[in-house]
Amino acid sequence: TVSGPPPPADTAAKPRVEHLLGSLSLLDDVSLPAGPVLLVDDTYRSGWTMTVAAALLRDAGASSVLPLVVHQLP
Numbered sequence: 001t002v003s004g005p006p007p008p009a010d011t012a013a014k015p016r017v018e019h020l021l022g023s024l025s026l027l028d029d030v031s032l033p034a035g036p037v038l039l040v041d042d043t044y045r046s047g048w049t050m051t052v053a054a055a056l057l058r059d060a061g062a063s064s065v066l067p068l069v070v071h072q073l074p
Helices: 013-023 050-058
Strands: 036-046 065-072
Touching: 013 050, 036 050, 050 065
Parallel strands: 036 065
Antiparallel strands: none
């Protein structure tokens, strides 16, 4: 789940990651499957959202996280 506003688009890595760590979380009642998890992101610029989300899933017990990006921004 995501809470709060998104970080500014042109933020340095450290403040962006700190913001994502505070705004992304897994719901308490989420049960992960026994296999890999497909993580889909509609747009991808810096990669930090995907990285933090994948780390949360791995910490929650996902055996592996497979990222899929629909559109990579410059």
